[in-house]
Amino acid sequence: MPSLPSEAFTGPLRLARALMKLFGIALCYLLLIALSFAAWHDFLPPSLSSTTLTVREFTINLSSFLSHPIRIPVIGLYPWTPLGNVFEDFMGTIVLPLFSAVGTMTAADVWAMPVRLLLEYVHTTLGTSHYHLGDGFSSADVARLLAAPVKDQGPDYVRLKTEVVGLEYALGGGVRIKLRPAEDLKTTAEETLRVEKVVLATQASVSGRLLRNLDKSLKHWEEEKERRRIGKMVQGLQTVKYRETIVVNHTDASILPPLGDRRDINLYLPLEPYSLPEIHSSPSSPYFKPTSDSIYAMATQIIYPKSSDGQPVLQTTNPVISIGSKRVLRVSKLERALAISNPHETLPLLQPHSLNALIYLAGSYVYPGIPLLEGCVGSAKDVVKSILEGERYHIETELGESPDMWDKMKHGRKIEPVGGIDWQVGRGGLIMRAWRWRWNTERTWS
Helix, strand or coil, X not given: CCCCCHHHHHCHHHHHHHHHHHHHHHHHHHHHHHHHHHHHCCCCCHHHCCCCCEHHHHHHHHHHHHHCCCCECCCCECCCCCHHHHHHHHHHHHHHHHHHHHCXXXXXXXXXXXXXXXXXXHHHHCCCCCCCCCCCCCHHHHHHHHHHHHHCCCCCCCCCCEEEEEEEECCCCCEEEEEEECCCCCCCCCEEEEECCEEECCCHHHHHHHHHHHHHHHHHCCCHHHHHHHHHHHHHHCCCCEEEEEEEEECCHHHCCCHHHCCCEEEECCCCCCCCCCCCCCCCCCCCCCECCECECXXXXXXXXXXXXXXXXXXXXXXXXXXXXXXXXXXXXXXXXXXXXCHHHHHHHCCCCCCCCCEEECCHHHCCCCCCHHHHHHHHHHHHHHHHHHHHHHHXXXXXXXXXXXXXXXXXXXXXXXXXXXXXXHHCCHHHHHHCCCCCCCCCCC
């Protein structure tokens, strides 16, 4: 729920200003929802419907229009209104830090992102629920539960501490995976595993390197059709860009806002480079010092303990100030994919291109929209669907089975919800599902 800052209650004038600002934010938010609805159904005016229009250009165009929205016919003047400044402030102080935190992007990355991605994200997430870990569960528990059914199939189905060093085409069909122990990188001993299909669920740079290795093997065996498919994937992977992300778990409350302004998730975006003081002279944890071309929004989540006498744990993503070394619990570094600037051209290149493909890609960057965990799940689901469609084609054409027999096989088994969870809950109720209906079902943006 929206709330006023604590300083708004220190005087009547400040309270009035805060209420006016809240009213302006509400108007801008309603306008953003209306525009997101129009974008979802391709009803945007020509000045806002370009697929290359960035968030910065969108903000400039719309704020310029809102500053002079109407024309007086007789005298031909466009009277000025404060709506343009209000909307520009809304985009810079609310939307910018929010999406910088959501996508772990710099401010410049958000401004350069296609505005259609932002608008359709607003539309599709309106009124939806978000999954979170239950009490007493960690991400390690989730990984263990997901891997358990695969691990139960045999000792070789889940391999840990093993590095994939190359892919080769297997004569007669399939792929040979070259493996070696990750703990002993100096060893030259390699193991080969032959499989029918490979799903690459890793970073775009790693997938590209493995596919270029496979391309050499395909060239040797003159498998030109598969080479063309792999070549398209490599071309698409080369356009995916990443940003480094830092996540620090700690108990240093000095980076939080005043007590009355604290929320479960607290966002902070420096107004300008080098505007932050050094709180700690000798930090042990890394952080992103704001520069002219790299300013992150710092997001700090407060994780409250189960017992009343416990101390909250803070999880800060992309810290922009130093965190006390004695308060740091853990530091993690990873890379996050940025939103693809031309998804209409890039996303089709990352698809398998055939029902009999050898290689499939899964990951946040393969799925339409802003690269998030939902994209990882969605792309993995699409891979499974594509592989099953290939199996159905194989049964119908090569084995001579009828589609009716396939349907009987498919519907003969009762499919239980994975993990006993109703995955449809996150889609919202009937009203919200109707809100996300669209006549054009092609998902290029989200």
